[in-house]
Amino acid sequence: MIEADYNQLEVVVLAALCRDxxxxxxxxxxxxxxxxxxxxxxxxxxxxxxxxxxxxxxxxxxxxxxxxxxxxxxxxxxxxxxxxxxxxxxxxxxxxxxxxxxxxxYKELGRYYQLVMDCVEAGADRLMRLRTLDTPHWNANLRRIVMLTEPLYYFVVPTGSKFDLTKDRKSIPRLKNYPVQGLAGEIVQIMCGVILRKFYATQNYQQKAFLVNTVHDCVWVDAHESVAEQVKEDLQAVMDNTQQVIGDLWPEMNLDVPFRAEIHSGISLGEL
Structure with a gap:
């Protein structure tokens, strides 16, 4: 079994968001x-x-x-x-x-957390304006769609993903946690797509290695010992290239923090 695990992923993502x-x-x-x-x-x-x-x-x-x-x-x-x-x-x-x-x-960290709280409240203000002053300028069908689907309180991360905090806007732990964990999870899933393409290209390493699962910020692979080292090298290369992959998708994110992976292997999950 092989485990490829991002090192301090939440800290890396927090640094990317707060820009300290x-x-x-x-x-x-x-x-x-x-x-x-x-x-x-x-x-x-x-x-x-x-x-x-x-x-x-x-x-x-x-x-x-x-x-x-x-x-x-x-x-x-x-x-x-x-x-x-x-x-x-x-x-x-x-x-x-x-x-x-x-x-x-970290002087920018507190400012970032305040930004999250301010954005969540501003989302509600914007929607209230949509319901009142702005409504004459909107197409009726578009307005109806927005009114039915748009959350009252939300925060948007640089990928465009929107975190609905309507039920949690007074919960400081969740306001701090959701955008970081959410963006980290999104990055992991994007990189899993890159890893999957590598497995497709090698035909699962001649049917000797198979993706098993992801657990938060790590990837599990079941590999025959004859291809294990190659799989580990490829996982390391792909995951260490996260900054470039995400930067190509969202250049405006300016993701200039390094993503590093640690690769472990053993005969079972209990011996990684």
Missing amino acids: PRMMQEMRDQVDFHCLRVSLMTKEPYEAVVRKVKTEKDPRYVQLRQQAKVFSFQRQYGAGVATIATTTGLTEQEVDRLITAEEQH
Whole structure:
């Protein structure tokens, strides 16, 4: 079995959406974001934290990195201070300090989240105008279609996909989460199409390798050992080319952040 997994896909997509220059540069520099947050927490140099975690295996810093990892996921999904403190084991004061440090480090991130909320509300305002002042200028049939299908509250990502947040417009976690997860999922499905064409072109590697499934941001392949290495090389090449593929489809997205895949294999899913 082969698993091809995008590395930190949600972080890459968040960087592409919020356009924070520091976050985008750190993606290009392959910064370990969890070690970076430990650095923000302890005020130690990033390089010193990486050394203590990855070279010295210092138990305290390994634990801090794990706490920072949980913090980053909780923050991205919009969890509050109390929830983050409970799940990470940090105190609420420590969580508050880390949030403040992160907001100072990524200044565009807060502005992006505010943009999402503003756009959701503006969608409703636009539709209300359509129902009143603008209606005389619209064809009656077109107006009827729009009125029946257009959501009241939504956010549009650069691909044109529209996320209906009518039921969730007051839910900060969902406002933060849906556009990022949705665009990430859309990118994965587009790249699955590229992978599928590769399998068609090779006739499933002479009927020795088969696509099995996708699970969020990874692809599973069942391959005979005689073609496994070639399949892994091709998956790596296709998925590492995501930036180019999406850029060709939507040049205006300016997707100048790297997408990297990690490829693992084993005799079963349990041994990947």
